[in-house]
Amino acid sequence: MNIFLIGQGNVGTALSNFLQTRGIKHEILEKVPESKSGILFLAVSDSAVKPLLEETLRKNPGIFAVHFSAATKFEHERVFLLHPFSSINKKTELNQILFTLWGKKDPAFEEILKKTGLDFVYCSENPGPLYHASAVMSGNFTQFFAIHALNLLQSSGFSKEVSEKLVRQLVISSLDNIFRDGIKGVTGPAARGENEVLSNEISALSEKNAVLAGLFKSVNEEIVRLVLGNPKS
Numbered sequence: 001m002n003i004f005l006i007g008q009g010n011v012g013t014a015l016s017n018f019l020q021t022r023g024i025k026h027e028i029l030e031k032v033p034e035s036k037s038g039i040l041f042l043a044v045s046d047s048a049v050k051p052l053l054e055e056t057l058r059k060n061p062g063i064f065a066v067h068f069s070a071a072t073k074f075e076h077e078r079v080f081l082l083h084p085f086s087s088i089n090k091k092t093e094l095n096q097i098l099f100t101l102w103g104k105k106d107p108a109f110e111e112i113l114k115k116t117g118l119d120f121v122y123c124s125e126n127p128g129p130l131y132h133a134s135a136v137m138s139g140n141f142t143q144f145f146a147i148h149a150l151n152l153l154q155s156s157g158f159s160k161e162v163s164e165k166l167v168r169q170l171v172i173s174s175l176d177n178i179f180r181d182g183i184k185g186v187t188g189p190a191a192r193g194e195n196e197v198l199s200n201e202i203s204a205l206s207e208k209n210a211v212l213a214g215l216f217k218s219v220n221e222e223i224v225r226l227v228l229g230n231p232k233s
Helices: 010-021 046-059 107-114 129-155 160-185 195-208 210-229
Strands: 003-006 027-029 038-042 063-067 079-084 098-102 119-124
Touching (some): 003 010, 046 063, 063 107, 129 160, 195 210
Parallel strands (some): 003 038, 038 063, 063 079, 098 119
Antiparallel strands (some): 079 098
């Protein structure tokens, strides 16, 4: 099985490390090869994916091309999206990541991909906008609010080290709660109907950051709606 890789950023480096750890030979390339077969992984920026796919198919009609950009739509029977529903850095251990696979169903290709040791679930031909919105909420929104939570603690006198420990443990424990208990795992003043507490917090935030205060108010209103729409038993 011939494996080629273009891209040495976060995803490309993590993938190369993963393959190397498993003893799987692969060739890191600077440009699209010619007349090759096997799999070419394109771990490049969103803007670079489409032109590289077009060049790959033109020069290598017998190769499978795999990219990682959920924002790129490219329909071809030998092109697949392998999307890591996770935040990836160069040291990420890909054996702990479940990927989603998109493209025309091809059992032969999937069997080849399985031999790399990557864990994936086949989904459909193309991800819809709601799929990507879910990824944005899961990743970017969590990061956004965690960063602001850290800043609020530090502005209240907590050290960076203590702030990080506190926010990390609350984020992780809160997620564990909803994965275990669903709606019943949602806690906090909005879920408990503590309107006075929320009003005080919104007022304090407004003095510091009006935009953040507006988001805080809107999200808590949605939490109330969510909890009331799914009453606890």
